[in-house]
Amino acid sequence: xQKIWLNSYPKNVPQEINxxxxxxxxxxxxxxxxxxxxxxxxxxxxSELTYGQLDKITKRxxxxxQQDLGLKKGDRLGIxxxxxxxxxxxxxxxxxxxxxxxxxxxxxxxxELEHQIxxxxxxxxxxxxxxxxxxxxxxxxxxxxxxxxxxxxxxxxLFKSYLINLILKYIKKTIPSKPISQAISLKRALxxxxxxxxxxxxxxxxxxxxxxxxGGTTGISKGAMLTHRNILANVxxxxxxxxxxxxxxGEEITVAVLPLYHIFSLLVNCFAFMKIxxxxxxxxxxxxxxxxxxxxxxxxxxxxxxxxxxxxxLLRHKNFKNLDFSPLKVAIGxxxxxxxxxxELWKQITGVxxxxxxxxTEASPIVCCSPLNQESYSxxxxxxxxxxxxxxxxxxxxELAIGERGELCVRGPQVxxxxxxxxxxxxxxxxxxxxxxxxxxAVIDGKGFVKLxxxxxxxxxxxxxxxxxxxxxAVIAQHPGVLEVAVIGEPSDKTxxxxxxxxxxxxxxxxxxxxxxxxxxxxxxxxxxxKFEFCDELPKTAVGKILRRALREExxxxxxxx
Numbered sequence: 001x002q003k004i005w006l007n008s009y010p011k012n013v014p015q016e017i018n019x020x021x022x023x024x025x026x027x028x029x030x031x032x033x034x035x036x037x038x039x040x041x042x043x044x045x046x047s048e049l050t051y052g053q054l055d056k057i058t059k060r061x062x063x064x065x066q067q068d069l070g071l072k073k074g075d076r077l078g079i080x081x082x083x084x085x086x087x088x089x090x091x092x093x094x095x096x097x098x099x100x101x102x103x104x105x106x107x108x109x110x111x112e113l114e115h116q117i118x119x120x121x122x123x124x125x126x127x128x129x130x131x132x133x134x135x136x137x138x139x140x141x142x143x144x145x146x147x148x149x150x151x152x153x154x155x156x157x158l159f160k161s162y163l164i165n166l167i168l169k170y171i172k173k174t175i176p177s178k179p180i181s182q183a184i185s186l187k188r189a190l191x192x193x194x195x196x197x198x199x200x201x202x203x204x205x206x207x208x209x210x211x212x213x214x215g216g217t218t219g220i221s222k223g224a225m226l227t228h229r230n231i232l233a234n235v236x237x238x239x240x241x242x243x244x245x246x247x248x249x250g251e252e253i254t255v256a257v258l259p260l261y262h263i264f265s266l267l268v269n270c271f272a273f274m275k276i277x278x279x280x281x282x283x284x285x286x287x288x289x290x291x292x293x294x295x296x297x298x299x300x301x302x303x304x305x306x307x308x309x310x311x312x313x314l315l316r317h318k319n320f321k322n323l324d325f326s327p328l329k330v331a332i333g334x335x336x337x338x339x340x341x342x343x344e345l346w347k348q349i350t351g352v353x354x355x356x357x358x359x360x361t362e363a364s365p366i367v368c369c370s371p372l373n374q375e376s377y378s379x380x381x382x383x384x385x386x387x388x389x390x391x392x393x394x395x396x397x398x399e400l401a402i403g404e405r406g407e408l409c410v411r412g413p414q415v416x417x418x419x420x421x422x423x424x425x426x427x428x429x430x431x432x433x434x435x436x437x438x439x440x441x442a443v444i445d446g447k448g449f450v451k452l453x454x455x456x457x458x459x460x461x462x463x464x465x466x467x468x469x470x471x472x473x474a475v476i477a478q479h480p481g482v483l484e485v486a487v488i489g490e491p492s493d494k495t496x497x498x499x500x501x502x503x504x505x506x507x508x509x510x511x512x513x514x515x516x517x518x519x520x521x522x523x524x525x526x527x528x529x530x531k532f533e534f535c536d537e538l539p540k541t542a543v544g545k546i547l548r549r550a551l552r553e554e555x556x557x558x559x560x561x562x
Contacts, residue, residue: 001391001399005383005448010373012243017386019233019413024203026095028232028274030055036277039250043299044085044282045164047156051277054089057155057190061093064193066201069146071124073098073201076211078117078125080104080135083256083282085155086186088270090126091260095209098201102211102223103261105542106130110137112221117142120211120223120420126186128152129175136180150186151175152284205229211420212263214361223420224361226263231271233413234364237385238272244372245329247302252278253327254303255296257286257310262543263365264334268305278303286310286544293319300327307335308342309484309544311354315345325350330372332357336545337452337470339477343377356381358452362429362436364414368450380451388412391435392444405466407456408442409435441468458548460489460497462526467499469548472529475522479515481507484538486546487529500531502551504538 006015022028037052049057065071077094079101081087094101102120104113106128113134117125124146127135132149139147152175153164169175179185209231211223239247252273258265269280281299283292293314306314311333314320328350333343334357346354353374358381359365367390370382384390391399392406400406411434418426429437441453454468461467469487476485483506489497501515512532519528539550 001389001402001444003389003448004402004446005390005444008371008383008447008449010244010371013371014240014243014386017233017236017240017413019229019236019387020205021236022232023205024095024207024228025209025231025271026092026203026228028235028271029058029092029095032274032277036250039277040279041277042085042088042280042282044083044284045152045156047085047160048279049085049089049155054092057089058093058096059198060190060193061090061186062096062193063196063198064189065093065099065124066097066199067196068189068192069124071097071099073203074100074208075124076100076102076120076122078102078104078120078122078127079261080106080108080113080125080127080131081150081261082106082128082284083260083265084128084152084284085282086126086128086150086152087260087282088280089155090150090186091270095203096198096201098203098207100208100211102213103266104213105259105261107542108134110134114138114141115221116213117144119221120213124148126150129179132180132183133176139180147180147183148186148189149179149183154186203228205232206417208417210266212266212361214263222422222425225417225420226361226364227417230364230414230416231267233387234267234366234385235271235275237387237412237414238267238366238369239275240386241369242330242372247273247276247329250277252276252303252329253281253299253301254278254305255281255283255299255301257283257292257304257306258335258544259542262335263361264305264359264543267365268303268332273303289313289317290319293317293323296323300324302327302329304328304331306331306333307544308333308338309336309540309546311338311342311346312484315342315349321349325352328352331355332369334359334366335543337474338377339474340377340379341478347376353377358382358440358450360438360440362416362438363410363412364416366414367410367412367438378449380445380449382450383448384410384450385412385414388414390444390450392442393437402444402446405441405443405453408438408440408450408452410438411435458488460487460499462489462497462499463495465526467527472499472501472519472523472527475519476501476503476515476529478522479510479518481505481510481514484546486538486548486551488548488551490531490552498531499527499529500533501529502533502535502538504536505534510534 033055256269355370
């Protein structure tokens with residue numbers, strides 16, 4: 001396919017980027033720390049760290065990991081934190097020591113944690129004390145040698161650190177009173193590192209920076225090998241795309257609402273704006289919408305990212321419209337489809353269009369984004385970023401023409417090296433000529449805009465017709481009595497599959513007959529759900545994406561369906 005999307009680029013966006021502008025993520029950070037030493041890097045719970053302070057902390061902890069624990073270049077370091085100062089500090093420390101970072105969801109069960117530790121070959125993990133019990137539970141079944149535990153206030157000023165940790169441990173009792181016996185505290189590790197000398201590590205752009213675990217396009221959770229160059233390429237691509245946003249060095253403020261262990265938030269809130277000395281506001285609990293809005297009121301935030309469910313929850317809250325949105329330059333939705341009614345209401349309240357982006361872990365993650373000069377919701381996920389190619393293929397891997405639906409493939413410097421210790425699964429998705437098969441069904445129009453139809457594995461086939469859940473969900477979500485909806489397929493002897501809609505009601509009187517009538521007016525016959533189920537809450541990931549897979553499980557229906 002010709003790069004027709006280049007003709008649709010805004011005038012300030014380059015066609016290509018230089019992925020080798022920095023030699024490593026560490027190089028990016030150290031140059032930023034030198035240039036913006038006194039600028040604030042992180043804000044959390046009323047406390048802040050400057051880039052200069054972050055430089056000192058990361059050097060001390062990197063030294064401890066290297067000189068005290070004896071970790072060598074290429075060893076893996078597990079990080080198990082929500083959005084806190086410690087996440088960025090520990091992550092950057094590990095990279096400075098030449099380690100490979102393994103981000104871990106702190107809400108994992110012991111079973112999920114055990115799989116990730118064993119698959120990555122982890123021997124060292126750093127964990128927030130609130131979640132240390134899960135780590136303790138897997139010690140007998142893993143090869144963990146070193147456990148470093150941190151209380152949430154450890155990087156705050158001395159008195160505030162003592163006070164917050166005291167309150168959480170003895171009043172709110174969210175910190176276990178009995179620590180893991182062989183664990184070392186982060187504070188003690190920093191004191192040790194201060195007395196030792198860091199041996200500088202030579203990092204190659206092609207060295208692995210992250211094992212970023214994902215369900216991927218096939219099979220169980222596996223680690224996507226993302227190199228320093230992969231991440232840096234996506235940083236340059238993202239920053240180049242923001243050319244129209246008038247970004248100012250040392251003045252931008254991003255809000256880390258989505259968890260940083262997720263690749264989208266990791267790229268945007270840790271790295272993409274680090275280049276210009278932006279400050280990242282850490283939100284550890286995005287489910288507390290009232291507290292989130294209160295925190296937002298304290299900052300002149302300029303960049304905001306989220307998913308459809310988060311935007312919807314914010315828009316429903318009475319206090320959201322009272323925030324000052326005048327500094328806001330960019331708002332981007334990713335992770336799942338943004339519904340039209342959500343995008344329209346966002347624009348009405350904030351005055352800033354809610355743009356859509358598309359990416360996947362295997363592409364570090366951003367592939368496409370709406371142009372920043374776009375005035376309103378378009379329903380597509382924008383154009384491929386600079387130095388990115390896309391194409392659409394059929395089941396036989398033949399390239400399809402413009403306007404035809406098929407599997408989206410992407411090629412560019414942000415595409416992963418492969419899956420960790422999984423050569424066969426790597427070959428299934430990563431072709432010899434560098435193309436990555438995404439597993440997503442899409443269409444590219446005549447101007448190069450990419451419209452995401454659905455996940456390949458979520459597609460429903462009804463009597464030979466392909467039905468895409470996103471389309472049905474977008475229609476049902478327009479009903480005023482619907483709060484949330486997810487659509488899945490169920491086996492049928494007659495039609496192969498039938499469509500089922502699982503709905504969280506806003507109107508308690510909403511029933512199947514009303515929904516059936518609503519859908520008949522808006523959908524062709526084979527796209528109309530034959531089953532409607534109502535529940536109190538839809539299963540979601542930590543990022544807020546609806547888990548269609550969980551909806552298919554019998555235990556969900558037994559527990560939640562009304």
